[in-house]
Amino acid sequence: xxxxxxxxxxPCDEDCAQVGDPDFRKNAIREVNAYIAQLxxxxxxxxxxGVDFRVKWENHDFGSYCEVxxxxxxxxxxxxAYAFEIENNLPYNWDEEARKELNHVG
Numbered sequence: 001x002x003x004x005x006x007x008x009x010x011p012c013d014e015d016c017a018q019v020g021d022p023d024f025r026k027n028a029i030r031e032v033n034a035y036i037a038q039l040x041x042x043x044x045x046x047x048x049x050g051v052d053f054r055v056k057w058e059n060h061d062f063g064s065y066c067e068v069x070x071x072x073x074x075x076x077x078x079x080x081a082y083a084f085e086i087e088n089n090l091p092y093n094w095d096e097e098a099r100k101e102l103n104h105v106g
Contacts, residue, residue, distance in 0.1 A: 001073070001074055001075055002071055002072070002073060002074070003071070003072060003073075003074040003080075003083075004054075004056070004069040004070060004071040004072070004083075005069060005070050005072075005083055005084070005086075005087045006056075006067050006068075006069055007035075007039070007053075007067065007068045007069060007070055007086070007087065007090060008035075008067055008068065008090070009028060009031055009032055009035065009065070009066060009067050009068065010031050010032075010034075010035050010094075011035065011038070011090065011091045011092055011093050011094055012090060012092055013092040013093050014093060014094055016028070016031055017031055019060060019062045019063045019064075019065050020062055020063065024063070028065065028066050029055075029066070030102065031102070032055045032066055032067070032068050033055075034094070034098045034101045034102050035068050035098070036053040036054075036055070036068055037097070037098065037101065038091065038094065038095050038097070038098045039053050039068070039070075039086070039090075039091075040053065041095065041097065042091060042095070043082075043085075043086050045082065046070075046082070046086075049078050049079055049081075049082035050072060050073055050076055050078065050079035050082070051070050051071065051072045051079055051082050051083050051086065052070070052071045052072075053068055053069070053070055053071075054068070054069050054071055055067075055068060055069075056068075056069045070083045070086050070087065071083075
């Protein structure tokens with residue numbers, strides 16, 4: 001059965017787009033896409049171990065916001081273990097490639 005863990009919208013020591021800002025949606029999408037690309041670089045066995053990184057939108061009193069999730073098959077021991085390994089070892093900051101991607105776009 002599929003399950004998921006929230007990983008946040010960006011690395012935990014980085015600022016992120018704020019709900020209510022005029023370009024929030026555009027900036028949030030740009031950030032979560034850069035974050036997913038970074039996570040795929042940092043956890044290269046993601047496909048082999050049956051996990052996937054996705055964007056999940058949630059509703060809030062002040063508008064919708066998004067976060068990156070790692071989805072996994074909770075009936076598969078390797079998939080579950082790798083998802084929790086990812087959650088327990090998330091990056092604190094953008095890597096160089098993500099910084100370049102974010103600076104190039106905006």
